[in-house]
Amino acid sequence: MKERYMVSRVMRWINERWPLNGLIRLGLEEEMPGGDSFVYIFGSSVLTTFLIQVITGLWQLFYFVPTISHGYDSLNYLRIEVPFGWLIHGLHYWGAAAMIILVGLHMSRVFIWGAYKQPRQLTWLLGVGLLICTLALGFTGPVLPWDQRGYWEVEVGTSMAGTVPYLGDLATNLLRGGPNLGQMTLSRFFVLHVAILPGIVFVLVILHIIAFRQSGISGPWNQEKRKIIGRFWPDQVFKDTVVITFVFVILVGLAAYIRTPIAGPKNPMDTSYVPKPEWYFLFLYQTLKAFPGRLEPIGTVGIPLFVTLLLVFLPFIDRTPERNPSRRPITMSGYLIFVAWVIILAVVGYFSKPETASSQTPLSQTIPPTQISESASKGAQLFHSMGCIRCHRVNGQGGTVGPELSSESLKGKSRQWLITQIRDPKKHNLNTIMPAFSSATDHQLNEIVDYLQNLASGKSSSAVPPMPQMATMTIQEKLIVGPHGQPGPAANVIGSFGRGAILFQQHCEACHGPKGTGKVPNPGSEDGTVPPLNPIDPELFNKDPRTFTDNIDRFILHGSRPEGPNPALQMLPFGDSNSLNQPTIANIEAYILWLNGVDRAKLVRPGLQPHLFFWLVAATFIIVIGGLWILKGVKAKGTPSGSDTKKGSHSAGTHETTRRSFLKMMIGGLSSLITLAIGIPLIGNLIGPSFQRKKLTWTKIADIHSLPTGKPQNIDFSFNTQDAYLMETVTHSVWIIKRSSSGVTGFAVYSPICPHLGCHYDWDPQSKTFACPCHGSVYSIDGKVLKGPAPRPLDTLPFKVENGMLYVQWEEFKVGVSERIPV
Structure with a gap:
């Protein structure tokens, strides 16, 4: 009772200052001719899916970097290394597809019911605008990672815009931010996808709801059924919530069991790649094939424009008041033909395989x-x-x-x-x-x-070169570095094993056999055959994808010479010779890992394993519905019943109150499930990286014989460290004191950071003390505090001596506290 009183006071306080109750009534208190029904759930499902897209999209911005250099890597960092990143990105990816499907179903329902007719023309037009914006979001979104698929999607898409008569060049340059693809292109698509299009959708949704409330629910076309009056709250809202929760559980299942595809890094030089759009544009992709050459504008501009104008003018073309589908044969036939056209062409486009994709001819x-x-x-x-x-x-x-x-x-x-x-x-x-x-x-x-100019069909003297052999003779004449060098940039990139399979067939299969199974003769080598890659040498194999990739990257980058007196085949330095570019190498490496049962995109920090999270959400969904249903049964047993009219009326009223209370509990329970299933991962995703400690590495500092005894030395050093998805070179300094006592040499290594507020202190040779010039802290040569506000002695760093060299592990500690707490 006390809680209800507090809620009532808060609600009253808000309503005195803002029309909250009025907005609630506008959104929920609506009569429904024909009663509530599951056929009306698509509108609210679209709205909820859009909200999920907004939330997950904004959350990805904490990690996604919209540049052509970092877009792909930053997104992979989110979905692989950040807790629950797989879920947030997966919900956004599959939610985009779900939203397009739901918008299509919603408009189909409106079309079949004839709900676009007077007085609902404006509601229909706003819906057409929402459909166009949804498809535009579906076009701009996949471009943002700037991966192989996104790059070619924007290349082909903006080229199609260039076929618009008279305005083609202007349209292409506006979309690309210039004549060529680059950072300006990505920046424009980012702003479109993140700000402009969602803003337009938000405005259209509000206007759509207002228009919908103004004209009312169309209801069934049967006049007898329209006499049944239902309530939007809580009856229809309950059905909406059940379906929305079901859709959400499906999205979680897709994110958990079907990982978002990794297309591999952008690689315009990969001639084996056949660009295809997302599934919802496949019908247009297949249609374009019917209009080659100068007829291309018909497919790129004419047909999309015709369909759009047809949807816009539909309420003004079909002005008859009849809404029964069976009495609108021409309209319904046109609808069925259009739907069949879209589905058939999409299926054909999905399974179509260009001739050049079937085989890779030298x-x-x-x-x-x-x-x-x-x-x-x-x-x-x-x-x-x-x-x-x-x-x-x-x-x-x-x-x-x-x-x-x-x-x-x-x-x-x-x-x-x-x-x-x-x-x-x-x-x-x-x-x-x-x-x-x-x-x-x-x-x-x-x-x-x-x-x-040397190509002439049918002439034996045609000017044609032999197959490019990656400058084999030139490479073999050079010194082969071998696999002892450092891994290259490709080792840090998540490749696509699907692309890698095709590239492996082109560049590697001739020596390593189909699917890397080997058995290719190599006369003059110790083994007599080229080493297989499936399975690979146990010394190269590692369950950790990063280590495994580093191991094989050295061979691909630098090459190697098999053991033996005179091997006929040698591993050429494909990377050092630039015979293969880094994106190609990354994809091939991902495929080699896949052949050996290792996922290059293996989740490093999932937060919770995807399948466990899905079953937790699904089980909670079942428990919530089952528990509330049981609660309804318990309450129903306590409902009094009577035979007289007065008692019967009281019983009926009590039953209606119980039913409405049950529906409200179901709505609250399912809404809480969705909120928790999204909210908890969002929090874990945001704070998860804060608790990840960087791996400490040993760094060579100095030759111990070059250090003077008893005199502190400040030495700068650099080392590589992983910062999110970036490998950075960091420079620091340390204070080293070499001591010698009774013939035994020892060392002390201090961090140069003052434990007070993080300033850098210096050595005073006259007083033989360390002094911080900022706030007056003074330390002895042993690191002890002599005076000043410093809360603790100087921080020492781990060190070791190997082969006459001093190695140090760099680490930082929290300043301003007496405890020595690693940051």
């Missing part, structure tokens, strides 16, 4: 061998490495998106025309979706043109 098989100039030979290598072969067919091999180039030398095009076509194709065709290779140098463009 360059030597795409064009006949001959002797040509060195420039044309390099141009052929650029033709493949820059991805031209993805779209253009040469002598029966390659893509079909662009024109065939097998007979390019016979077409009479000038060198300048070809260079312009590669650098800025829109100068020749405003509607082309061919990307502009404006970053290619003049030298590279001339080499490619040399290659193209």
Whole structure:
């Protein structure tokens, strides 16, 4: 009773200053013709999913860095190393898909019920706006990690915008922030996704709710059923809450059991990659294939514009008052055809496989061998490495998106025309979706043109180079560094094992066998065969993904020579020679780990194992519903019953009160479940990194023989440390005192940080004391406090001596306290 009194006083205080009760009545007190029903749950489900997207999206900003250098790595740090990061990112990823599905179902329900007709035209138009914004959020979101998929999505998407007649270049430059993709592109998509589009959605949702309340619920089209009047609160809200909770549990299950895909780092040089949009744009992706060449604007602009205008003008085209679907055959037939078109094309697009993706044909098989100039030979290598072969067919091999180039030398095009076509194709065709290779140098463009001008179909003397062999002879003539060097940048990057499987087939399978099983002869080596990678040498294997990656990265980066008198095959230094770039190496390494049962993206700090968290949420969901249902039964048994009219009326009223109380308890219980299931992980995600201590490492400081005895020395040193997803080089200094007593040499190593407030102290050779110039603390050579406000002696650091070298472990301690507490 006391708690209720306090709540009542708080509510009264608020209502005297702000119309809280009025807003609650506006949102909840609504009559429902035909009564409550599960067919009306989609609107509230969309709203709740949007709120989940906002919360999880904002929370990711604590860790996500929207730059082309750090976007991919910072996101992987969140979902792999931060507690509950897998859940927050997973809810956001799967929530985006759920929101698009729910918006589609909601609009389908409105369409079938005829709820877009007078007086609800404005409500429908606002819903169309919400659909467009939801799809726009679905387009801008995947770009932000700036991974392989996001990079190509924005490349293709902005190129499609460039096909808009008269405004194409302006639209492309506005989206990209310039003619080329880069940091300005990512910044613009970040602002669109995080600020502008959510703000528009928020405004549209408010206007949509106001319009909905103004026109009222459409209800069933059957007039007899409309006579049944239900209440939005708590009857419909209860059904909404049950479905919302069910959707939430499904999202948690997807996040727990189907990890968000890792597309690998951005790698424009990976010619095996076939860009595909997210599933909700696959219907448009497949439609574009029906409009090649100059017809492309029909698919990129015409069809989307037609569908949008049709949705906008639908309430004004179909103005008949009839809402029964069975009496609207033309309208319903059009709806079914549209839905079938979207679903069929999406399925076909999902399973479609471009010809060039089915097999990776070596360059030597795409064009006949001959002797040509060195420039044309390099141009052929650029033709493949820059991805031209993805779209253009040469002598029966390659893509079909662009024109065939097998007979390019016979077409009479000038060198300048070809260079312009590669650098800025829109100068020749405003509607082309061919990307502009404006970053290619003049030298590279001339080499490619040399290659193209020597292509002639069917001629044995065609100017075609042999297959690029990664400059094998040049590399073998060099000193092979071997696997004893340091790991390269790829070792710090989370690669995609799916991309790695394709790249492994291209670059590694010839020597290491299908799926790394080995058995490839290597005459002259001690083993007689190339070492298998599946399973890999036990000395290289490690259950820790980072250690395992470091081990194999050294071999890929620096190469190695097998033991034996004269091995025919050697591991070339693919990294040192730049034969493979770092993103390619990262993907191949992820695949090698996957072959050996190690996940490169293994969760380091999950907070709670995903499957355990899911079953905890699911079990709580079942317990809440079951417990409240049992409670309802217990209360129902205590309800009095009677035979007379007066007693019966009292019983009916009591029963209705009990039912409404039960529904309110169910709503409160399920809402609390969702709040706790999101709130606890959010708190754990935010404070989790604060309790993670950095791993201490030994750093070589000095040769002990070079240190003077009895005289403190301040020595600077540097070491690498992991700061979130970054490997940083940190520089510090220490005070070292070398002592000698009775022929025994000892050392004292002090942190240079004053324990008082963190200032740096210095050595005074005259008084032979350490003195802090800021607040007057003075310490003896043994580190003891002689005077001043310092709360404790100088902090000593761990050290060791090995082979005449002094090693120190750097560590910082909390200042201003008497205890020695590591930070």
